[in-house]
Amino acid sequence: MNRFFSATKFPGPEERSRIFAEKAPQAEALAASWIEWWRPAGVRIYRLRRRIATAAIAIVTGLFLVHVMFGANGMVVYKQKRSEYESLQKQIAKVRAENQEVTQQIQGLQTDKKAIEKEAREQLGYARPGEFVYVTPAPARPAPPVTHSARK
16 A cells, blocks of 8 residues: 555445434534524614615715825826916917017018128127127126035
């Protein structure tokens, strides 16, 4: 015989029926004791069923409210997205206005000789004969502060 594995012989149908019949009264007694132990709790729960249902609905409603307010697409996130949308709309309007100004300036430089002359005078410092161009000196930059860590 193999010393590592031992085969268990399962009972046949007649033997199983006999065992079931012998154990039935014990199972019935155990079930009856459980029923007697749980009966008062069941009666109390049945009497309080409306209160329990109301409490359960209140809890579910509270959880739903928390989810609506603070969930992934809740009101808090919605308000943040809304303010971000409004600030982006303002930036778009500002950029469009700047774009319109630059477009007008480009059209003016393409067609108007006075606009070309004005830009040449301002950006390149050109002057007509007999005119003087005054250039203001750039402000002096202060020396950067010397830190002790730079000396190490």
